[in-house]
Amino acid sequence: MSETAEWPLWEVFVQAKEGAAHQHAGSVRAADRELALQHARDTYARRPPVFSLWVVPSEAIVASAGRDREELFDPADDKVYRHPQFYRVPRGVRGP
């Protein structure tokens, strides 16, 4: 039944409004980039709000693995000096 090879997979990112970040919405299969965009439009943009779409070949995405989560992200917890509350400001001064 599958006379042609399966179409490549593309990840779809939707920007809901101008200036907002693009967010992952899902994926589509399509033979080429134009069709990927067209399928993404038909599949993930039938209703507002959509301002722009990105499609990215799924194989181009490099993701961190779940098993590396602690090693990669836990150290951030100890770095209190990355947060404004770490730094002292004289009493009565507002702003910084």
Place this chain on the structure above:
Amino acid sequence: MDDTQFEARIEAGESIEPKDWMPERYRKQLIRMMSQHAHSEVVGMLPEGNWITRAPSLRRKIGLLSKVQDEGGHGLYLYAATETLGVSRDELIEALLDGSAKYSAMFNYPTPSWADIGAIGWLIDGAAIVNQTMLTDCSYGPYKRAMIRICKEENAHQRQGYEIVTTLARGTETQRRMAQEAVDRWYWPALTLFGPHDADSKNSDELTRWGIKRKSNDELRQWFMNRVVPQAKAIGIEFPDPGLHYDETSGDWRHGPIDWDEFRRVLAGSGPCNRDRIEARRSAHEDGAWVREAAAAYEAKRRERAA
């Protein structure tokens, strides 16, 4: 990671993502459930598609067209989410076309009148929303996210169906009868959509333990009953259920006994339209082969030129 650690993650309400370790059985159950769900969306387009050209007004026609298009889209969200578990869309579609995959038994019933389109939207989509709303909280991330997207769109389908039934119910005597007859056809299928009673459901325990299901079949069915009975009363439509009654103590609308033998027969493929549905899918797939070939050839040529 082992089963105990995995279950601790579920217990903690964490979302399981495609690259995370998961028990083989969790993966299998999800593939089974999600692909059946995807197939149901796709096959669900057929009984309704039948009525697009015969919709009674332009308002009804645009509504139905967009509903059927949404269902195609829902099928795609779900195939894409299922693919994250390591099966390919081609495999899933082939299983549907060769008859080995299951899909919702609902779509093996015929839609003999326009009122069926109303009754399906109101009762079948209405029942599906109850199930799907529960799944927006399921433990598998891609399934959960697809469900959130689907639920947002599905509400319009149920309202569309209820409006169709309401309009007929308030029309001429013939129209009222059409509405009632369609509801007579779809009430029981809608109740079976939630699956077997909790005591007889062989998959439920496991699905609940793994946070795929957050409520039992009977709880969901009850929730549905409490929503639709007042809706029926509001428009003077009756459900074909002599056992239907209001339970004063719990404040619930109770249904009478469900004929599970009928449900199993239809699910096993002896529903009135089983063969037609699969035939229609097969010919759609075969008739579309040239489009797939042309798209692949075009991209191959572009690559060749670019090289």
